[in-house]
Amino acid sequence: MAGRIRPADHQPPLPIDRLILRDSPDPEAVPMDVVFVGGGPAGLAGAIELARLVRTDNEADDGLGEVEIAVLEKAGQLGEHSLSGAVVNPVALHELFPELDIGDFPLRGPVGKEAVYFLTEKRALRIPTPPTMRNHGNYMASICEMVRWLGDKAEDLGVNVFPGFPVDGLLVEDDRVVGVRTAPSGLDRESRPANDHLPAMDLAARVTVLSEGTRGPLTQAFLEWQGVGSENLQIFALGVKELWETPVPLDRIIHTMGWPLPGDAFGGSFMYPQSEGLIALGLVVGLDYQDARFDVHEVLQRMKLHPLFRPYLEGGEMVEWGAKTIPEGGYYAVPARRHGNGVCVVGDAAGYVDVPSLKGIHYAMHSGILAARTIFQALKAGDVTEAGLRPYTEAVDTSYIMKDLRRTRNVRLAFKKGFFGGTVRAGLMTVSGGAIPGGKISTEEDADERRIFGAGGPSVQPDGKVTFSKVDAVYKAGNQTRDDGPSHLVVGEDVSPDAAEMYTHMCPAGVYERDGDELRVNAPNCVDCKATDVLGPRWTAREGGSGPAYRRM
DSSP, X not given: OOSEEOGGGGOOOOOHHHHEEOSOOOTTOXXXXXXXXXXXXXXXXXHHHHXXXXXXXXXXXXXXXXXXXXXXXSSSSTTTTOOOOOEEOTHHHHHHOTTSOGGGSSOOEEOOEEEEEEEOSSOEEEEOOOGGGOOTTOEEOOHHHHHHHHHHHHHHTTOEEEETOOEEEEEEETTEEEEEEEOOXXXXXXXXXXXXXXXXXXXXXXXXXXXXXXXXXXXXXXXXXXXXXXXXXXXXXXXXXXXXXXXXXXXXXXXXXXXXXXXXXXXXXXXXXXXXXXXXXXXXXXXXXXXXXXXXXXXXXXXXXXXXXXXXXXXXXXXXXXXXXXXXXXXXXXXXXXEETTEEEOGGGGTOOBTTTTBOHHXXXXXXXXXXXXXXXXXXXXXXXXXXXXXXHXXXXXXXXXXXXXXXXXXXXXXXXXXXXXXXXXXXXXXXXXXXXXXXXXXXXXGGSOEEOOOOOOOOOOOSSSOXXXXXXXXXXXXXXXXXXXXXXXXXXXXXXXXXXXXXHHOTTOOEEEETTEEEEOGGGOOOXXXXXXXXXXXXXXXXXXXXXXXXX
16 A cells, blocks of 8 residues: 555546536427426425415516426435435424424424533543534424425425436536436446436526535536635535434434544534434544545444444344435535526535534525525516526525524634544634634645545444444445446546545445455445545436435435
8 A cells, every 4th residue: 555645636527528518408308497406405495485486476466477497306206315314493494384383394303302422432421512512492303204295395386396307417508507408317337228218308497406415516517617616615524324213212312522533533423313213323424534444334333332322222123324425614615606697506515504503404495495586586587697696695695594604614624633622623613603713724625635544443243233234234225226227426547556445445335346456336336425426436417216215314
């Protein structure tokens, strides 16, 4: 081993030419007024708000008339690619449905007790709950259930919800986004049409809303194409989650920090009661960790053997597993503008996540609502240009989204130089409302962080009861990808043995294997967590319905 590696040296460039399509929409393109790319909380909240505004307007004089709204979702069914903790601030649900009471929402109950622990290898030391992590007034939820419920509400309002339709590229004319092209399906390993082949389809749109979630390739391509930057480059974390049916009840939400993470890694774990006999357990780790052999799946398996967790899991059953990346850059990593000529960017795609409070769902929904209000006014005025959609960015910048992110703007960044120093700095930032330290802590992209090949930590021999292999985990994700389809992962031309070694440990789903000095890619294993897109091969859309099939996450 060379001993050090910079992931960016082995990462292929973003395939901009296949994401920004300069040919006009097909003459047989499906005409839509507004297309939301992604059926998560942000996209569905936006579609619901827009449909309601149009309906209310049409009930008055001089209404817009019929407005065709579509939501395109890559999962086979809504919610199957949605994964979060999740403890939810209900403020955006109240905003979207003011006529409903809290008991009408798809939530699993209010947060009662909560506890934060600092872990050592054998002990759990309870510490005061940091102010940013207090969850009084918040609710436990399944994000899958929330998304399915929102989808029903959208369809009731006449929104065209199309699951199983991933988007392959943005259709553009000059500097204007004019629609999208879906991914084809039914291709063989060499991308040749097979018997059940369905070609790509174009949808023309006056406004396209990128609600594709974390590390969206279309959002990356749009920002690069338009030269839209941010004060800091975005950084990410990888979260791995398991859902357990267990005979031992959990009466509080739990967060931990410290062991089993090394001192140069940022992150922590959570354990939430979801309902009687159901527990969500997970580990989230910043992708700027320093050990190229760090393996988040292995670390989670080791963590479950700790005396804090094991008593809840023994005698139970792990019923579901999943993984996803989370944008962690905060205030300084949000793009300078999240709109353009015929386009808006909402939710995790824009980086609206507050790491210190572990919250992003209500920000995603609120951003979708604000985008819908701007789009409605733009349609009324007949101006969906960059100028006509600028009020969306302005509305977000003056909303609680950016106010909250500004208050905690340096907290996550303070941990770039280690856990213990970061804890002290983060405490000062919290009590001062972000005033200390003044200015901005600068960051570089995760792929630019140089890694060393350390020990990676002791491995765990899976017992199939409490601990599991990556293969077992992917099975529990309900992965529905065909083995005989083309790979959706764009791998660099010269992947070194060092890079192959890092990818093998990085991916929680066993997509990458080092075979001697070669890299072997098992693309069907992929659960679309996008960690590969952050540190290695690029992720692109594949045929609809591929990937995980989360039911209760």
